[in-house]
Amino acid sequence: MLLIQILLVAFFLYAIYKAGARRRAGDLTAPGAVFWLVFWTAGIAVVIFPVPITFYFARRLGVGRGADLVVYAALALLFFLVFNLMVRSERLNREVTKLTRTIALAEALKKKEEDVNL
Numbered sequence: 001m002l003l004i005q006i007l008l009v010a011f012f013l014y015a016i017y018k019a020g021a022r023r024r025a026g027d028l029t030a031p032g033a034v035f036w037l038v039f040w041t042a043g044i045a046v047v048i049f050p051v052p053i054t055f056y057f058a059r060r061l062g063v064g065r066g067a068d069l070v071v072y073a074a075l076a077l078l079f080f081l082v083f084n085l086m087v088r089s090e091r092l093n094r095e096v097t098k099l100t101r102t103i104a105l106a107e108a109l110k111k112k113e114e115d116v117n118l
Contacts, residue, residue, distance in 0.1 A: 001048075008047045012040045046070065 016037060023033040046053050054066025063069045 005047050009044055012043045012047070015040045 019028060019033055019036040019040070022028040023030070028036070051066060054069055058064065058066045058069040061069060063072065
């Protein structure tokens with residue numbers, strides 16, 4: 001086994017551990033934890049058996065080399081994850097704005113009532 005394979009397997013095992021820790025802490029849903037477990041386990045399989053796995057899928061999908069397939073799939077996954085993060089971030093920004101407005105209006109009404117009662 002090459003040094004890079006050892007390092008990648010160690011990284012993937014650490015990622016599995018962290019996903020489990022995030023699940024136990026309640027930061028990750030069960031489906032999310034299963035997704036990451038499958039994802040990192042697949043990463044380990046590809047690192048340990050790179051040629052048979054990647055070559056098989058590359059040929060089935062019409063890609064010349066297994067390494068190219070891994071790069072294409074990684075880019076597609078990264079773009080998808082970035083897209084999802086941006087959508088969630090925008091939604092959270094809208095929610096924060098709504099909450100800020102609601103709190104500001106409530107405080108203004110409370111101050112106005114206090115001024116009237118004095």
